[in-house]
Each structure stands twice: as C-alpha cells, then as structure tokens.
Amino acid sequence: MTDEEKDLEYVMDKYGRTVSGIIASMLGSQSEREDIFQEVFLLYYTKDLFFGDEGSRRSWLIRTAINLCRAANRSPWYRLRNGEEFDPNTVQYTESEPTDERLWQAVCRLKEKYRLPLYLHYFEEIPISDIAKVMGLSEGAVKMRLSRARERIKSELENSRNITETEAEAHERKREREYIIHSRRV
Amino acid sequence: MKEKEKENISYILEGFEPSSELKRRVMERASKLEPGRKTFGYERTTENRDTQKEQITMNAFGTKEATIKRRFPIAVISAAACAALIIGTAAVGLNRNKIEPLKESEPSSTSAEQPPAAKNEESITQNVMNVTVQDGDPYTITDEDRIAAIDALVEQVKQCRVWEGEKVPASRILNYTINGNEHTVEISEERPIPEEYRPESELHPEFCYVITVDGASYIICEMTPGEPYSELYWATGRSGDLFFQRMNDERSSDGYYFDEYNNEPDSRRLRDIIEDIRTNTTPLFETEDVMAWYDYEDKPDWDNVRATCDFNLNGCHYNIEVYSDTDRIVLDVYDWHDGKKHYMIYEASKEQIAELDKVFDSIANSSADTSSQDETDETADSQGTSSGSQSTSSKSSGSQSTSSKSSDTQGTSSKSSGSQSTSSGSQSTSSDSQSSSSGSQTDNNSGDLIRIPDIEGLTEEEAAAALTDAGLNYIVEYWHYDMPAGRVTGYNYAYDDEYGYAPAGTYITIEVSLGEYDGPVEMIKPEHGTGYYPSRESTLEVPLPEGLSGSFTFNVYIGNVENVAYTETVNNAAGVSSFSLDMWEADRGRQVIYAINNNSGNRKLIRYATYEFDYMSGTWTLIGSLNTEGLLNS
Numbered sequence: 001m002t003d004e005e006k007d008l009e010y011v012m013d014k015y016g017r018t019v020s021g022i023i024a025s026m027l028g029s030q031s032e033r034e035d036i037f038q039e040v041f042l043l044y045y046t047k048d049l050f051f052g053d054e055g056s057r058r059s060w061l062i063r064t065a066i067n068l069c070r071a072a073n074r075s076p077w078y079r080l081r082n083g084e085e086f087d088p089n090t091v092q093y094t095e096s097e098p099t100d101e102r103l104w105q106a107v108c109r110l111k112e113k114y115r116l117p118l119y120l121h122y123f124e125e126i127p128i129s130d131i132a133k134v135m136g137l138s139e140g141a142v143k144m145r146l147s148r149a150r151e152r153i154k155s156e157l158e159n160s161r162n163i164t165e166t167e168a169e170a171h172e173r174k175r176e177r178e179y180i181i182h183s184r185r186v
Numbered sequence: 187m188k189e190k191e192k193e194n195i196s197y198i199l200e201g202f203e204p205s206s207e208l209k210r211r212v213m214e215r216a217s218k219l220e221p222g223r224k225t226f227g228y229e230r231t232t233e234n235r236d237t238q239k240e241q242i243t244m245n246a247f248g249t250k251e252a253t254i255k256r257r258f259p260i261a262v263i264s265a266a267a268c269a270a271l272i273i274g275t276a277a278v279g280l281n282r283n284k285i286e287p288l289k290e291s292e293p294s295s296t297s298a299e300q301p302p303a304a305k306n307e308e309s310i311t312q313n314v315m316n317v318t319v320q321d322g323d324p325y326t327i328t329d330e331d332r333i334a335a336i337d338a339l340v341e342q343v344k345q346c347r348v349w350e351g352e353k354v355p356a357s358r359i360l361n362y363t364i365n366g367n368e369h370t371v372e373i374s375e376e377r378p379i380p381e382e383y384r385p386e387s388e389l390h391p392e393f394c395y396v397i398t399v400d401g402a403s404y405i406i407c408e409m410t411p412g413e414p415y416s417e418l419y420w421a422t423g424r425s426g427d428l429f430f431q432r433m434n435d436e437r438s439s440d441g442y443y444f445d446e447y448n449n450e451p452d453s454r455r456l457r458d459i460i461e462d463i464r465t466n467t468t469p470l471f472e473t474e475d476v477m478a479w480y481d482y483e484d485k486p487d488w489d490n491v492r493a494t495c496d497f498n499l500n501g502c503h504y505n506i507e508v509y510s511d512t513d514r515i516v517l518d519v520y521d522w523h524d525g526k527k528h529y530m531i532y533e534a535s536k537e538q539i540a541e542l543d544k545v546f547d548s549i550a551n552s553s554a555d556t557s558s559q560d561e562t563d564e565t566a567d568s569q570g571t572s573s574g575s576q577s578t579s580s581k582s583s584g585s586q587s588t589s590s591k592s593s594d595t596q597g598t599s600s601k602s603s604g605s606q607s608t609s610s611g612s613q614s615t616s617s618d619s620q621s622s623s624s625g626s627q628t629d630n631n632s633g634d635l636i637r638i639p640d641i642e643g644l645t646e647e648e649a650a651a652a653l654t655d656a657g658l659n660y661i662v663e664y665w666h667y668d669m670p671a672g673r674v675t676g677y678n679y680a681y682d683d684e685y686g687y688a689p690a691g692t693y694i695t696i697e698v699s700l701g702e703y704d705g706p707v708e709m710i711k712p713e714h715g716t717g718y719y720p721s722r723e724s725t726l727e728v729p730l731p732e733g734l735s736g737s738f739t740f741n742v743y744i745g746n747v748e749n750v751a752y753t754e755t756v757n758n759a760a761g762v763s764s765f766s767l768d769m770w771e772a773d774r775g776r777q778v779i780y781a782i783n784n785n786s787g788n789r790k791l792i793r794y795a796t797y798e799f800d801y802m803s804g805t806w807t808l809i810g811s812l813n814t815e816g817l818l819n820s
Contacts, residue, residue: 020203045221
C-alpha cells in the first residue's frame with residue numbers, strides 16, 4: 001500500500017463517520033449516500049491539497065460533502081439513476097430504539113439551513129466558529145440557526161410525546177418553553 | 187448530558203459508521219487513480235494573514251490529532267437548551283468597597299467606559315477596571331460604584347462550586363484593584379455544563395461560565411439560584427453591545443433579520459424610551475420574581491413578536507419586545523445598582539411604539555452598511571441622547587469585510603487544471619469532472635487569499651458587486667430554497683484549506699434562491715423542499731448569434747466551476763446557428779449557460795443564457811435575453 005493510500009485509509013477511519021453522517025442528513029437513499037461518500041474521499045485522494053492543520057482537513061471534507069450533496073440534491077440524475085424513492089428517514093441504524101428514530105426523523109424534517117448546523121454541532125461536536133467557516137456564515141448566524149433548530153426539534157419531540165402526561169408535567173414543560181423563547185443575551 | 191440523550195446520539199452515530207465494504211470500495215477505486223499531493227502543517231493565523239512556510243509533505247501518519255471537544259449536550263431535547271437566563275435571586279450586595287488607586291495614579295475619568303490606556307502605560311489608571319475581550323477591542327470601566335458591584339459579584343462567584351476541570355480559555359478578562367488588592371478575573375465563553383457539574387434543578391440548566399478569580403476557578407450555571415450567571419456577564423459588558431431581531435423584515439434574506447454588534451447611540455435612545463415608558467405609564471404587570479414572571483398567564487404571545495432588542499448600557503441590561511397584534515410591550519431590565527432583574531408588561535402608546543420602530547429602523551439600517559462602524563461621542567450627542575453620556579469605541583461584528591492574506595503556499599500550489607471535458611451533452615459527476623474549464627481557480631498565483639464577503643441574503647446583483655469589489659469572479663446558480671426568490675442563499679467554490687478565502691480571481695458561485703418550490707404538492711417530498719422534484723430528460727437548443735466565429739465551449743456548472751454538468755464545444759462557430767445540450771432537468775429548474783472563448787487568452791466565463799425548465803411540457807424558456815454581445819465581443 002502506498003503512503004497516499006495509507007493516508008486515505010487513515011482519513012476514512014478518522015472522518016468516515018462524520019462525512020457519512022453529513023451525507024445522511026442531506027440525502028435520502030442509502031445508495032446515494034454511499035456514492036457521495038466514495039466521491040468525497042476519492043476527491044480527497046486525487047486532489048492536491050494544503051491543510052494548515054487537522055481542523056482544516058476536517059473542514060475540507062465537511063464542505064466537500066456538503067457541496068456534493070447539494071449538487072446531488074439538485075441533480076435528478078442521481079435519483080433516476082438509482083431508481084429509488086426518496087426517504088429522508090432511512091437511516092440504517094445498527095441498533096436503534098424508537099427514541100433514536102424519533103430524534104433523527106425530527107432532525108431530518110428540519111430545513112437544511114437548520115439541519116446542517118445542528119447536526120454538525122450537536123452530533124459531531126464541531127465548534128460554532130468552524131461551522132461558520134464551513135458554511136460561509138457569521139457565527140451569529142450559526143448560533144441563531146442552532147437556536148431555531150433546537151426550538152423546532154423540541155417542539156417536534158414534544159408533539160410526538162406520549163399524551164398521557166400529567167397536567168403537572170404539561171405545566172412544567174410550558175414553563176420550560178417560555179424560558180427558551182424569552183432567553184436573551186448580549 | 188443525560189445518559190439517555192448520550193445513548194440516543196450514540197446510537198444514531200453508530201448508524202453512520204461506514205461499512206468496511208464501503209471503505210474497501212473506495213480503496214479499490216483509489217488504487218486506479220492518480221493521487222494528489224497533500225501538503226500539511228504550515229501555520230497561519232487568521233488575524234495577520236501571515237503564512238509561515240513550513241510545508242511538510244504529508245505522509246500517511248504525519249498528521250496531527252484533531253482537537254476533540256467535549257460532547258455538547260443534546261440540547262435539542264433539553265427544555266432549557268438555549269436559555270441564557272438566570273433566576274433573579276442573585277441580588278448584588280453593594281458592599282461599596284473602597285476602590286484604591288493603583289500604584290501610579292492618573293486622573294480619574296468621568297467617563298464610564300473608555301478606550302484603555304496604551305499598553306506600555308503600566309500605570310493603567312486608578313479606579314479603573316480594564317477589560318480585554320477575545321474578539322474585539324478592549325475597554326475600561328471607570329464607574330466606581332459599578333466596579334464595586336462587579337467585585338461583589340466576583341465575591342459571590344467565589345462562593346460557587348470550584349471548577350476542577352481543565353483550564354478554560356477566557357473570553358473576557360477583568361483587571362482591577364480594590365481595597366489595595368489587585369484582581370484578575372477571567373470569564374470563559376458560555377459553554378455546556380459538564381455532567382458532573384450539572385445542578386439539580388427542575389429547570390434543566392444547560393450552560394455555564396467558568397470564572398477564574400486570581401487563579402482559582404469556579405463554575406456558575408444558568409438558572410441556578412445564588413450563581414450570578416448573567417449578572418457578571420452583563421455588569422462587565424461593553425456599553426452599547428446590542429442584539430437585535432426583527433421578523434418579517436423585507437430586507438432580510440428569509441424574513442427574519444438579526445444582528446449583533448455595538449451601537450451605543452441607538453442603545454441610548456432605546457434606554458430613554460424605556461425610561462419614558464416606565465416613568466409615565468403604569469405597568470400592567472411587574473415582578474422581580476422570575477418564577478412569577480413565567481407563571482403569569484397574560485403575557486403577549488411570543489409567536490406574534492415582531493422585534494426584540496437586547497442591549498447593554500453602563501453594565502445594565504435591557505430587553506424589549508414589541509408585538510404585531512398588540513401595543514403591549516415586554517421589558518426586562520437588569521440593573522447592577524440593585525442587582526435585580528425587573529420583568530414588566532406595559533401598554534405602550536402609539537407614539538412610544540413609533541419611537542421604538544424608528545430606533546429599530548435605525549439599527550437595521552446602520553448594521554446593514556457597516557463593515558466597520560465607529561460610533562463616537564459625537565454621534566451619541568447628535569442623537570440627543572440623555573445625560574451621563576459615555577464614550578466607547580464600537581465596532582460592528584455583524585458583517586464581514588474583505589481582507590486578504592498572504593498565502594505563498596497556496597499560490598505555488600500546483601492544482602490540477604486539466605483539460606476541460608468536451609463530450610457533447612455529457613454529464614459528469616463531481617469525481618470525474620475535476621477537469622477544470624477555464625475560469626479555473628488555479629491560474630492565479632498572486633499569492634493573496636481574499637476573504638469572501640458575506641453575501642447571504644443579498645440580491646444577486648448586490649452579491650455580484652460585493653464579489654467583484656473583493657477581486658473575485660462569480661458565476662450564478664439557481665435553486666429552490668426556503669428563502670425569498672432572488673435572495674442569495676450562500677456561495678460555493680472549489681477550495682483548498684480554509685473555506686471562506688480564495689485567491690484573487692477565483693470564480694465563486696452565487697447561489698440564488700428561486701423561492702420554495704410551489705409546484706403540485708404530490709410532486710415533491712415536503713420534508714426536503716430543496717430537491718427531488720419531478721424531472722426528465724430534455725434537449726435544450728441554444729441559438730447562437732450571427733457573425734460568431736472561432737471556438738467556444740458552453741458549460742453548465744453544478745456547485746462550482748470545477749463541476750461541469752453539461753458541456754458542448756463548437757469548434758468553428760462560423761455559420762452555426764445553435765447547439766444543443768442533452769440534459770436531465772427538474773421541474774422549474776433554472777440553468778445558466780456559460781461560454782468560454784477558446785481562442786481568447788483570458789479564458790473568462792461569459793454568462794450567455796439562462797433557461798428554465800417546465801416539466802409538464804418538457805420545454806425550456808429563455809429567462810431574459812441571450813448575451814450575444816458578450817459572446818461576439820469576447
């Protein structure tokens with residue numbers, strides 16, 4: 001195995017899940033996701049690239065995955081070629097529980113501008129400053145999208161919560177919700 | 187983070203782990219391709235844009251470990267996730283400690299906040315708190331009472347739980363002397379509460395600050411009695427820092443406008459209006475008890491809020507909310523003088539509402555055209571603001587300004603600039619379409635990287651002007667997106683290293699929204715409004731002008747100029763009346779055709795035509811007109 005191939009293997013091991021998760025949050029079918037996954041890492045392999053640090057390599061992979069997903073979203077060719085129906089919720093859990101599916105489905109129902117920063121931040125633990133760079137947004141804009149995404153996810157999950165809750169629980173959640181919507185900071 | 191939440195995310199992430207078979211396929215395909223060169227390890231600071239050339243060609247294991255941060259709590263589930271609110275129980279005991287002069291005295295300033303003394307002036311000043319911040323200019327606080335109040339809050343922090351975790355970087359550092367003792371207080375960024383520090387509270391606090399007082403660190407959490415979470419942050423804040431949101435703003439990209447920056451004059455005007463309301467109007471409801479506030483049923487409906495503004499003035503914090511369905515306004519005010527937070531609802535007069543809107547307009551306008559705005563005393567005075575004026579330097583932090591940075595390493599890179607694809611009507615996917623057409627970003631060896639301006643939310647024309655002004659080229663791409671039609675949703679380009687910077691002349695793709703797709707509902711998947719519209723194969727016939735000669739290549743790009751989706755080369759255009767592209771296109775998809783004059787030295791992209799596809803009829807409609815002049819003069 002050449003050094004370059006070893007590097008590719010290393011990078012796939014290190015960032016494969018991150019890239020795969022981003023793709024899953026943006027594309028529907030499993031085969032599409034696998035195609036894009038391959039393209040991201042093959043682009044990495046074939047391109048001449050400069051990285052200031054490890055973070056910039058990760059950012060490159062994230063941004064490339066986003067670009068390719070967006071291109072795929074805009075290109076009906078992908079879908080027609082695969083002949084698959086689109087389903088944003090077809091995450092292949094290895095071992096899932098109902099709560100997992102509910103959470104992920106709620107994430108997938110967010111619009112992309114909320115879904116992506118939320119996934120990057122809360123699932124992949126990417127700092128807001130890095131998300132801002134990768135998405136070409138200000139940090140304030142990322143924070144705002146995260147805030148809105150959280151509100152929407154929470155609302156979504158509450159709506160799907162078991163309706164057998166007690167009145168006290170409902171009251172408590174109402175209070176909590178008000179904390180969220182009235183929270184401010186300078 | 188709660189164990190259950192951790193498990194949820196962990197389960198989901200497990201599902202994303204690529205299979206060994208998938209990795210094997212990548213390796214197999216890679217073995218048949220020519221690898222690119224990876225260069226790794228030069229240092230560059232984003233501030234001075236200097237690049238130290240320490241190129242190390244990366245080998246397989248010559249990589250640095252990425253910084254793995256602590257797992258962020260899954261606040262998406264947590265009820266109080268984004269709250270930055272504190273129970274207002276931590277009243278500041280103003281013990282009025284005597285502030286003593288520092289070693290070398292200077293005249294005490296009457297200004298509450300001033301630009302700090304020059305660094306080499308070790309004297310600093312007496313009765314002054316110097317505040318340095320991670321992002322932004324330093325400032326000073328000279329109000330002795332305020333410094334005493336802050337010191338009281340610091341003393342309160344020292345009663346909080348000791349932080350035994352790793353050293354946390356400071357985002358704000360306070361230096362002051364009181365009772366003869368010098369103090370250094372470091373306030374961290376707001377950060378998630380580690381599980382082991384999470385207070386037992388029905389309010390589910392999520393965020394904390396780590397405060398280091400003279401070397402000893404403490405943790406203070408939001409919504410936790412006795413912990414001055416917001417109070418310390420607000421009391422030490424820069425006067426004029428402001429966070430403004432407005433819904434349904436026509437100027438905004440998605441009907442939702444917000445900005446965060448420093449605007450002391452407008453903060454003062456708002457404060458004056460608030461004081462006017464508080465002085466001349468009887469509140470419908472008022473409390474200092476946060477629980478009473480949240481239990482109060484008759485608050486205006488947040489869903490109808492149309493504008494809110496938070497701001498800091500002299501260490502006091504104000505929040506004001508106005509609504510679309512009522513003249514009632516919600517105010518909350520934190521005042522370090524009494525250490526209390528006041529929650530109020532007022533029925534404002536039409537005049538007061540109008541005054542508020544006037545200031546909101548001013549805020550929106552001032553933030554829109556600032557890349558670096560300096561609000562000065564003169565500005566404040568000219569606004570006719572109240573007494574007790576203070577001076578402060580202020581700076582917009584909401585917008586990006588273009589700047590360049592040296593990047594010799596980038597400039598000397600040998601990126602692929604291979605020949606362009608010439609297959610007629612062929613599609614090429616990302617991985618096999620790296621052959622860059624002209625307009626390649628790789629010809630420029632200027633050595634400078636330009637910061638790509640923030641164009642989101644602008645119109646196409648505004649974005650184009652911003653990019654051109656910055657020394658960049660652009661192409662345009664349209665797509666359906668949940669932003670108003672005509673607004674820029676973002677940009678795209680093939681990039682190396684640091685996203686957001688590009689060599690001069692790089693083609694940046696301006697992504698322009700066509701609005702949300704409003705075709706027949708059954709044709710789309712509502713969960714994903716951005717794609718998968720009904721689509722089909724279609725041939726687009728594009729006329730060419732009379733009198734054209736030479737060789738031209740016509741491209742349609744997806745994403746950026748390195749992704750040629752469709753291409754056709756007309757080697758001898760003389761006498762050719764049209765060319766065609768065989769395309770797959772989605773309903774109401776809009777494509778821009780760019781031309782390259784292969785006989786021209788500059789290889790510039792010429793925007794030649796824009797077409798929109800109708801799925802039902804299978805026809806293409808020309809949007810605007812053909813740029814025949816541009817083609818003929820190329």
